[in-house]
Amino acid sequence: MSTTAMARGLEGIVAAHSGICWIDGDAGVLAYRGIDIHELAKNSNFEETAYLLWFGRLPKASELQDFRKHLADSRVLPQEIIQMMERFPKHATPMEVLRTAVSALSMYDVDEKDNLHDANVRKSYRLTSQVAMIVAAYDRIRKGKPVMQPDRSLSHAANFLWMLNGEKPSPTAERALDVALILHADHELNASTFAARVIAATLSDIHSAITGAIGALKGPLHGGANEAVMRILFAIDKEGADPVDYVRQMLAQKKKVSGFGHRVYHTEDPRATHLRRMSEDLGRSSGNPKWFEMSRKIEVFVKQEKNLNANVDFYSASTYTTLGIDVDLFTPIFAVSRIAGWAAHVIEQLDDNRLIRPRAEYNGPAYPAKYVAMENR
Secondary structure (H helix, E strand, C coil), X not given: CCCCCCCHHHCCCCCCCCCCEEEECCCCEEXXXXXXXXXXXXXXXXXXXXXXXHHCCCCXXXXXXXXXXXXXXXXXXXXXXXXXXXXXCCCCCHHHHHHHHHHHHHHHCCCCCCCCHHHHHHHHHHHHHHHHHHHHHHHHHHCCCCCCCCCCCCCHHHHHHHHHHCCCCCHHHHHHHHHHHHHHCCCCCCHHHHHHHHHHHCCCCHHHHHHHHHHHHHCCCCCCHHHHHHHHHHHHHHHCCCHHHHHHHHHHCCCCCCCECCCCCCCCCHHHXXXXXXXXXXXXXXXXXXXXXXXXXXXXXHHHHHCCCECHHHHHXXXXXXXXXXXXXXXXXXHHHHHHHHHHHHHHHHHCCCCCCCCCCCCCCCCCCCCCCHHHC
C-alpha cells in the first residue's frame, strides 16, 4: 500500500502549468495573463478579455474588431438544435438543456473531426457565441415566446440581453452584465475547468470537454451558490423579515448562508468588490435598491459575526435579479462567461498535452485478500 501524502479533493496540489490565470488567495489577487482583474473590470470588456485569455495578450484595435466580428458571425444555432430544445420536457432545467445542446452541437460543427490548434480556436468562437444563444433561446422557448434572432451589431453582453428579453438593454444594464462576464471568465483550475482539461487530455474533442465542464458546473458545490443567495433574499422579502434577524436564525440553526467564504481566497474575493458596486448602481438606476440593501446588511452582519467575506456569488445574485434574470438562469450565465476560460484551457492543454492520470490512496481491505468460494460465503 502507498504511503504517498494525500490531499483530499486535491487541495493545494499543483496539477498543471498554465499561463492563463493567477490567483494569490492570501492577497486577494486574481489576474488574467498577469493583468489584475480590477484593471480589466474597470477598463476592458468581455470580448477583449476573451481575446486576452485565448491569445495571451491584449489585442490591437484591428484585432479586437476582427475578434468581435468572428463572435458576431458565429451567432448561429442550427435549426435542429432549436427544434431539439422545443421537444425537451417542460420540467427540463436550463443547465440540463445547455449541457445536452452543447454536446449535440459537435455533430453540426464543420471542424468536428479536426482537433488541431486553429480548428479549436474556430470552434471556441462558435461555442462562445452559441452557449449564450442556447441559454437565451431556451428561456424564451419554455415561456412560449419566439426565439429572437441575434443582432450582430451588438456586443456579446448586449446581444445576450436582447435575445433573452426581446429588447435592447440600457447602457447601465449592458455594462453591468459585461463586467460580470469579465469577472467570471476564468478562475484557474476550478472543478469545471479541471474537468475540461482532463477530458481534453484524452484527445477528445472540445465539445466533449465543454460538455464535461458544464456537467461539473451544474453541481451545487461549484455553480448555483448565487441561486441559493437569491432564494434567501426572496424568502426574507416574502416574510417581511429583517435580513439580519433572518440570517442570525439561519446560523443558530446551523444552516449554510451561501455566498460567503472561498476555498482559495483568505481575504475578500476581488470579484465581489465589483459586483457589490454593480448591484448598488443597478438598484439605484432601476429604482429598485432593496435587493442590494438587504444584501449589504447581511454582508456586514456575517463579516462581524463569522469573519467571513462575501464571494463572487453573493452580489451576483442581486445584480442578475435586478437585470430581470430568472434565478435558474444564474448558473447558465456563469457558463456564458466561463466558456471563454474553458476554451483557453482546452487550447492550452492540447498545445502541450499529457494525459492527466493521478493515483488514488488505497484504503480498502489489506492485500492479499482471499477469494471465498460461493458455498462458503
